[in-house]
Amino acid sequence: MLTRTRRRSSALGALAVFLVLAVATVTFAGTAAAQSDDAALRTQLNALAAGDFDDTQRQINAIAEAGDPRAAPALEALADGDLYFRRADNAVFITRKDGSDYALRDPLTLEDAGTAGRREVKKIRVNNRLRRVIRTALGTLTLRAPDPAARIEAADAIFKAQDVDSIEPLEAALAAETNTDVARHMREARAAAVLASDLPTPDKLEAIATVAARGDRDARSLLTGISNGPDTALHEAANAAIAKVERVQGLWDTARNIWFGLSLGSVLLLAAIGLAITFGVMGVINMAHGEMVMLGAYTTFVVQSLFRTAAPEYFDYSLIVALPAAFLVAGLVGIAIERGIIRFLHDRPLETLLATWGVSLILQQTVRTIFGPTNREVGNPSFMSGAMEIGQLTITYNRLWIVVFALVVFTALLVAMKATRFGLYVRAVTQNRRMSASMGIRTPLVDALTFGLGSGIAGIAGVALSQIDNVSPNLGQSYIIDSFMVVVFGGVGNLWGTLLGAFTLGIANKFLEPVAGAVLAKILVLVFIILFIQKRPRGLFALKGRAVDA
Amino acid sequence: MTLRFLSGGLTGGRLVMLALLLASAILVPLLNLALPESHPLHVPTYAVTLMGKYLTYALLALALDLVWGYCGILSLGHAAFFALGGYAMGMYLMRQIGSRGVYGDPVLPDFMVFLNWDELPWYWYGFDAFSFAMLVALVAPAILAFVFGWFAFRSRVTGVYLSIITQAMTYALLLAFFRNDMGFGGNNGLTDFKDILGFDIQSDATRAGLFAASALALAAGLVLAVAITASKLGKVLIAVRDAESRTRFLGYRVEHYKLFVWTVSAMMAGLAGALYVPQVGIINPGEFAPANSIEAVIWVAVGGRGTLVGPIIGAVLVNFAKSWFTAALPEFWLFALGGLFVFVTLFLPTGIVGLARTATQRLRRMRKSEPDARNTGGSVTTEPRGQAAE
Numbered sequence: 001m002l003t004r005t006r007r008r009s010s011a012l013g014a015l016a017v018f019l020v021l022a023v024a025t026v027t028f029a030g031t032a033a034a035q036s037d038d039a040a041l042r043t044q045l046n047a048l049a050a051g052d053f054d055d056t057q058r059q060i061n062a063i064a065e066a067g068d069p070r071a072a073p074a075l076e077a078l079a080d081g082d083l084y085f086r087r088a089d090n091a092v093f094i095t096r097k098d099g100s101d102y103a104l105r106d107p108l109t110l111e112d113a114g115t116a117g118r119r120e121v122k123k124i125r126v127n128n129r130l131r132r133v134i135r136t137a138l139g140t141l142t143l144r145a146p147d148p149a150a151r152i153e154a155a156d157a158i159f160k161a162q163d164v165d166s167i168e169p170l171e172a173a174l175a176a177e178t179n180t181d182v183a184r185h186m187r188e189a190r191a192a193a194v195l196a197s198d199l200p201t202p203d204k205l206e207a208i209a210t211v212a213a214r215g216d217r218d219a220r221s222l223l224t225g226i227s228n229g230p231d232t233a234l235h236e237a238a239n240a241a242i243a244k245v246e247r248v249q250g251l252w253d254t255a256r257n258i259w260f261g262l263s264l265g266s267v268l269l270l271a272a273i274g275l276a277i278t279f280g281v282m283g284v285i286n287m288a289h290g291e292m293v294m295l296g297a298y299t300t301f302v303v304q305s306l307f308r309t310a311a312p313e314y315f316d317y318s319l320i321v322a323l324p325a326a327f328l329v330a331g332l333v334g335i336a337i338e339r340g341i342i343r344f345l346h347d348r349p350l351e352t353l354l355a356t357w358g359v360s361l362i363l364q365q366t367v368r369t370i371f372g373p374t375n376r377e378v379g380n381p382s383f384m385s386g387a388m389e390i391g392q393l394t395i396t397y398n399r400l401w402i403v404v405f406a407l408v409v410f411t412a413l414l415v416a417m418k419a420t421r422f423g424l425y426v427r428a429v430t431q432n433r434r435m436s437a438s439m440g441i442r443t444p445l446v447d448a449l450t451f452g453l454g455s456g457i458a459g460i461a462g463v464a465l466s467q468i469d470n471v472s473p474n475l476g477q478s479y480i481i482d483s484f485m486v487v488v489f490g491g492v493g494n495l496w497g498t499l500l501g502a503f504t505l506g507i508a509n510k511f512l513e514p515v516a517g518a519v520l521a522k523i524l525v526l527v528f529i530i531l532f533i534q535k536r537p538r539g540l541f542a543l544k545g546r547a548v549d550a
Numbered sequence: 551m552t553l554r555f556l557s558g559g560l561t562g563g564r565l566v567m568l569a570l571l572l573a574s575a576i577l578v579p580l581l582n583l584a585l586p587e588s589h590p591l592h593v594p595t596y597a598v599t600l601m602g603k604y605l606t607y608a609l610l611a612l613a614l615d616l617v618w619g620y621c622g623i624l625s626l627g628h629a630a631f632f633a634l635g636g637y638a639m640g641m642y643l644m645r646q647i648g649s650r651g652v653y654g655d656p657v658l659p660d661f662m663v664f665l666n667w668d669e670l671p672w673y674w675y676g677f678d679a680f681s682f683a684m685l686v687a688l689v690a691p692a693i694l695a696f697v698f699g700w701f702a703f704r705s706r707v708t709g710v711y712l713s714i715i716t717q718a719m720t721y722a723l724l725l726a727f728f729r730n731d732m733g734f735g736g737n738n739g740l741t742d743f744k745d746i747l748g749f750d751i752q753s754d755a756t757r758a759g760l761f762a763a764s765a766l767a768l769a770a771g772l773v774l775a776v777a778i779t780a781s782k783l784g785k786v787l788i789a790v791r792d793a794e795s796r797t798r799f800l801g802y803r804v805e806h807y808k809l810f811v812w813t814v815s816a817m818m819a820g821l822a823g824a825l826y827v828p829q830v831g832i833i834n835p836g837e838f839a840p841a842n843s844i845e846a847v848i849w850v851a852v853g854g855r856g857t858l859v860g861p862i863i864g865a866v867l868v869n870f871a872k873s874w875f876t877a878a879l880p881e882f883w884l885f886a887l888g889g890l891f892v893f894v895t896l897f898l899p900t901g902i903v904g905l906a907r908t909a910t911q912r913l914r915r916m917r918k919s920e921p922d923a924r925n926t927g928g929s930v931t932t933e934p935r936g937q938a939a940e
Contacts, residue, residue, distance in 0.1 A: 285710050287844075344896055349710050350624040351895040354851060357844050358891020365884035481721050481840065484714045519725050526722040530698075530715050534705040 296462020
């Protein structure tokens with residue numbers, strides 16, 4: 001749990017801090033003790049309005065010493081020149097210009113406090129010296145924030161700014177800190193500040209070690225700054241530390257590439273696995289397979305629209321409904337294609353390619369006519385939004401779920417193929433169609449059901465893809481060539497081949513991307529497959545035996 | 551020798567088609583240039599350009615028919631050869647702009663100036679000469695086809711697998727040509743052409759000339775294709791198409807035959823591309839799109855594969871329909887095209903020409919007595935019988 005924290009971009013982060021503070025304010029307002037605190041803090045804030053710059057500075061320092069994080073929004077507003085006081089009662093407000101008037105907000109509760117005319121309020125003046133004081137004070141305040149994430153945020157801000165004035169507040173906060181994770185961030189922030197200060201070399205050497213242990217990009221740029229400095233002892237330490245950081249970063253980069261590769265691979269797996277089954281059994285490539293994925297995505301859109309209008313409170317369950325719906329829609333369309341077209345072309349696989357391409361054009365245009373050519377908005381349920389962090393690796397939940405989902409689908413399919421009668425039939429027909437027919441297997445039925453199954457899986461792949469990609473009529477087109485490559489690479493009629501093919505191509509793509517760029521990486525992978533197919537014309541896991549000796 | 555091929559292959563419909571092409575190469579420019587615009591027989595310039603474009607498509611379809619109809623190689627990547635030829639021509643036309651570009655650089659095309667390039671990349675050298683550009687338009691697709699085919703046919707990649715990797719090939723090229731640092735104008739491609747061989751590319755006379763060139767190229771392509779398919783080599787190709795393993799066991803080096811016809815076909819496609827670009831005035835990476843290749847396959851299927859004349863008819867018909875549809879009912883074009891794919895493969899496996907042949911045979915059979923008709927189906931053997939070789 002300790003390594004799991006919410007990651008936020010800095011702008012959102014600041015907002016979140018305020019939200020947390022606002023919530024905290026409301027929660028604390030109830031108790032009597034808090035009320036007296038409240039009154040004291042309010043007096044302190046109101047005192048900001050009195051006197052000259054020096055008085056204001058003293059007052060800010062007093063607020064910082066009191067260490068109540070709820071004062072942060074008011075100080076922030078003061079720095080931005082948005083803190084005003086009412087001439088009538090000297091009460092302080094956070095204001096926003098609203099036409100010729102000012103919209104007032106209470107500095108503590110942040111609730112609306114009406115408006116005031118231009119002459120009724122007066123701005124509390126600040127200068128650059130005060131702004132610096134405020135920044136330090138704010139740092140101190142947020143270091144005491146009740147939310148650990150906010151404290152980490154504050155520490156990281158100090159780390160980046162290398163704020164020398166923050167060393168003391170940091171040390172004070174460290175002494176009071178009980179959360180080891182937050183404490184680590186604070187130590188790093190202190191080390192960064194020490195490196196910028198004029199403290200003696202031994203202190204700095206220790207600080208370099210602390211910063212190096214952090215091991216991320218920020219640590220590296222900070223250390224690079226030191227290694228250019230005049231002190232030779234620091235030089236060597238910094239250079240050694242940079243080397244260490246780079247080693248750590250190399251490892252994390254590899255981990256990141258593997259994760260992205262797994263993520264891409266699972267998407268490819270979902271898109272390709274249905275194709276692999278139908279290709280294996282019937283020896284035909286379904287060019288409309290991508291459109292089955294698209295149908296699945298649009299089914300998700302329709303299901304979610306129904307949820308939005310009928311039962312918005314159950315929106316999180318929409319995907320669970322969308323999965324069987326997409327399976328049915330795409331599966332039925334697939335069976336219709338098989339019964340209506342493909343079964344007449346059994347001895348002509350190349351013509352099937354053309355006919356299913358025609359079907360894909362028709363399906364695309366149909367969807368475009370019904371839903372329009374623009375992207376459709378598909379929402380993420382709450383359990384799929386957000387991200388977690390493992391060290392320097394950010395893992396978004398929707399990607400994680402898709403990896404899990406792809407593996408679940410794969411396992412389910414594997415079980416279906418190995419443990420059910422239908423699976424047995426499918427494998428038999430894959431190996432030798434005529435022999436299977438002689439044994440009494442109704443091959444036309446197996447064909448139709450396999451095609452339905454393959455298309456249905458494409459449909460549920462569409463549900464998953466709708467979470468990470470744009471839902472447009474062209475959704476299928478963007479995956480179809482990659483799916484072909486996976487099938488051709490992995491071999492026909494072998495689920496393990498598809499799994500291996502999908503993840504190999506996914507990971508290879510992601511490892512090439514930083515070296516060669518995204519487009520060139522893709523080209524290289526394509527060229528690799530073209531060359532690979534020369535060596536193994538039937539893929540990684542080719543079926544052995546006479547059946548494939550075509 | 552050649553004459554014998556021709557007399558063997560240039561029969562009936564092919565002779566008519568050849569005559570038609572030669573006649574239109576003279577007549578259409580004449581009707582466009584010599585007659586005043588008010589004359590009822592005057593052919594407007596836009597129609598000349600449009601038909602010229604169709605003819606280049608027809609040449610592409612003919613090239614495809616040579617490999618698909620006679621050798622059973624379903625290429626879903628012929629647009630790559632077409633586009634390569636087009637780019638070679640485009641590069642020549644770019645160099646002809648000279649200092650008339652927006653930036654006025656005497657050597658560098660506009661997009662290179664825009665990208666802050668200092669000098670012409672080495673692979674742009676020589677493209678100021680028309681003859682060199684035309685040579686590249688033929689040789690570049692040929693080299694690509696030869697290398698690709700040498701790998702693919704030698705390791706006996708066939709059927710659906712081959713189709714898929716041809717698609718991968720054109721897709722890879724599509725991605726590559728989209729890159730700005732490839733030096734082919736990236737996303738925008740090559741355009742803003744001014745003149746070709748010193749003639750203004752917009753003028754009526756040049757357009758008529760390009761039409762005539764396209765018609766003649768198509769006629770020459772037809773003669774070449776007839777010569778190949780009517781020769782002994784052509785018979786081996788048909789054998790490969792219908793029973794590849796058996797042909798190999800009979801002692802033929804199947805991959806050599808395939809490689810030959812594949813490379814010739816790519817060169818024809820390259821020539822078609824080179825003639826296409828000056829008529830439409832632009833070449834961009836979109837031409838590499840796999841969808842374009844597949845569309846070209848349907849032209850062949852509609853006209854009738856393995857007939858040589860059929861693809862020409864198919865290409866012109868389908869593209870005429872496309873022009874009409876996209877102007878009149880733009881939403882329905884994809885429905886129509888998709889439906890065409892399904893309909894032709896299901897109900898018209900031998901295409902329009904096949905349909906016509908069956909119809910004439912039925913007529914003959916009705917005239918003659920039943921038993922005799924069984925022995926007169928000489929031309930039937932050249933029709934494809936599907937892919938199931940075994």
